[in-house]
Amino acid sequence: MERIPILRMGRLLLVTIQVDMHDQLALALQDDLTNRIVRDRANGVLIDISALDVVDSFIGRMISNIAAMARVLDARTVVVGMRPAVAITLVELGLELPGVRTALNVERGMALLQSENE
Amino acid sequence: MAQTDSQGLAKILIEQEQQLVAEWMANLMSTSSSAAGDVRLADQCTHLLRSLRQAVLTGQTRNIQGGEWAEVRQLLTEICYTRARQGATPRETAIFVFALKQALFSRLRESVADPALLAAQTLLVSNVLDELGLFTIEVYQKGREEVIARQQQEMLELSTPVVQLWDDILALPLIGTLDSARTQVVMESLLQKIVETGASIAIVDITGVPTVDTLVAQHLLKTVAAARLMGADCIISGIRPQIAQTIVHLGVDLEDVVTKATLADAFAVALRKSGAAITRAATAR
Numbered sequence: 001m002e003r004i005p006i007l008r009m010g011r012l013l014l015v016t017i018q019v020d021m022h023d024q025l026a027l028a029l030q031d032d033l034t035n036r037i038v039r040d041r042a043n044g045v046l047i048d049i050s051a052l053d054v055v056d057s058f059i060g061r062m063i064s065n066i067a068a069m070a071r072v073l074d075a076r077t078v079v080v081g082m083r084p085a086v087a088i089t090l091v092e093l094g095l096e097l098p099g100v101r102t103a104l105n106v107e108r109g110m111a112l113l114q115s116e117n118e
Numbered sequence: 119m120a121q122t123d124s125q126g127l128a129k130i131l132i133e134q135e136q137q138l139v140a141e142w143m144a145n146l147m148s149t150s151s152s153a154a155g156d157v158r159l160a161d162q163c164t165h166l167l168r169s170l171r172q173a174v175l176t177g178q179t180r181n182i183q184g185g186e187w188a189e190v191r192q193l194l195t196e197i198c199y200t201r202a203r204q205g206a207t208p209r210e211t212a213i214f215v216f217a218l219k220q221a222l223f224s225r226l227r228e229s230v231a232d233p234a235l236l237a238a239q240t241l242l243v244s245n246v247l248d249e250l251g252l253f254t255i256e257v258y259q260k261g262r263e264e265v266i267a268r269q270q271q272e273m274l275e276l277s278t279p280v281v282q283l284w285d286d287i288l289a290l291p292l293i294g295t296l297d298s299a300r301t302q303v304v305m306e307s308l309l310q311k312i313v314e315t316g317a318s319i320a321i322v323d324i325t326g327v328p329t330v331d332t333l334v335a336q337h338l339l340k341t342v343a344a345a346r347l348m349g350a351d352c353i354i355s356g357i358r359p360q361i362a363q364t365i366v367h368l369g370v371d372l373e374d375v376v377t378k379a380t381l382a383d384a385f386a387v388a389l390r391k392s393g394a395a396i397t398r399a400a401t402a403r
Contacts, residue, residue: 080349084309087347088302096343103349104316 004029006036012044012113013037013075014106017059018051026062033066037073044113045070048106050081060095067100076116077101080109123242124177126235130225131171138221139163145217166193167218179242182249191253198254202261211258215251219243278304280311287388288317288350289381293326301337305344312350319388320345323381325356335370342375351391353377355384 002025007014013036015029036042047063049055067077078101082090090096103109131138142163169189176186194215201211222243230236278300281289290308294300308320322341327334342352355378357365365372378384389395 079347082347082349084306084313084344084348087309087344088305090347091305091340091344097347102347104312104318105349108316108318108349 003032006032008036008040008042009110011040011042011117012046012110013040013042014046014048016048016051021059021062023058026058030062030066030069034069034073037070037075043075043117045075045077046106046109046113047077047079048081048109049079049086050083050105052086053083055082055086055090057093057095060090060093060097064095064097064100067097071099076113078103078109078112080104080106123235123238124174124179126230127239127242128171128174130222130229131167131174134225134229135164135167138167138218138225141221141224142167142218145220146214149213149217162193162197166190166197169193174246179246182246182253190250194250194254195257198257199261202258203265208255208258211254212251215247215254219247222247274300274303278307280307282311282315282317283321283385284389284392284394286315286317286319286392287385288312288315288320289323289385290320291323291326291356291381295329296327296334296337298337301340305341308341309344309348312345312348318350319353319391320350321353321355321381321384321388323356323384324354324361325358325381327356327361330361330364330370332368332370335365335368335372339372339375351376353384353387355379355381 002019004015004017004019004025007016013033015033019025021029033045037045045066047066049059049063052059063079067079070077079097080103082102101109101112103112139160143159146159146163173182173187173190178184178186181187182191197214198211201214223240226236226239226243230239273294279291281291283289288308288311290304292304296304311317312320322338324330324338330338338354342354345352353376354372357377357379376384376387378387
């Protein structure tokens, strides 16, 4: 089955979403990610969505859910690389992703997480 | 009957073209100031008269929207567009056509002896020229609307500059009311600039926004939310005392947004956030 790779960098986990999300894939990602946070004792999650042209309400909710789950496991989530068009669409849809931190790119996101965990 | 009327009219248009143009122009000179300055007036009159003749000869005088009148309409459209762009009033534009009426009436009176025929032809001329006069008004209106649409577009582009104040600080000075179309443009240019410059702080300055109602506030909050999704913090500055009062009275929630009274304050906060500081040089006086 198709899975979204999760890379570990120190105590951070990096998830790059490059394919269209569907229910099965999203559930698998939530499952994998929560397991990895516990196993790797991660304290930060970076979700890179720079490859996504379209983010609909489904993906928006999934990202919010992942952030909430990670928070329960004491890890901070940062969404990075959102495109301008995607940001405008999300705002117009009323999905402002409350509780999710954002950064312009992976580098900034990583700096944000590291400064918090120091 | 209508056929013979238009034949008779066409005959006058052919035979007395010179006199008609002269009289028409004389009428125009005396009534309209803008027409008097146009060097191509004689040319325009002659052309229009000739194409009018062609159209009248076809006998289709009831409806000027038909194919027979295409040339007349095109000529009139060109003339009206030029006039409208030169700032002529609709009245002056329409008078261009109506002045021909006087000229034609007097020609008719001289050349047609039979009272019944004269009445019929007068009616015909009157109908045709009224239609053409209305047509000029329509064209004039259209020309003006195009001017307005172009100006709106230009204003939209002019009024949304995104300025880079520091390495990672952008400023967005908003001037004029924020409607949804402008918000869209503002948002797009701000987000685009964030991507280009990698800025992490954006200052939205609303000093130039005359009033803030719930709709404008909502648009502002949308812009802030979109910038946040791109990883940039927003500061709203330039809030005047009256606007602060209105915001509170309207119950708009700006709790989650950093707000400052002046752009200078906002800039100071932005600098501190990005770890930079401005100090006065020791040597400067």
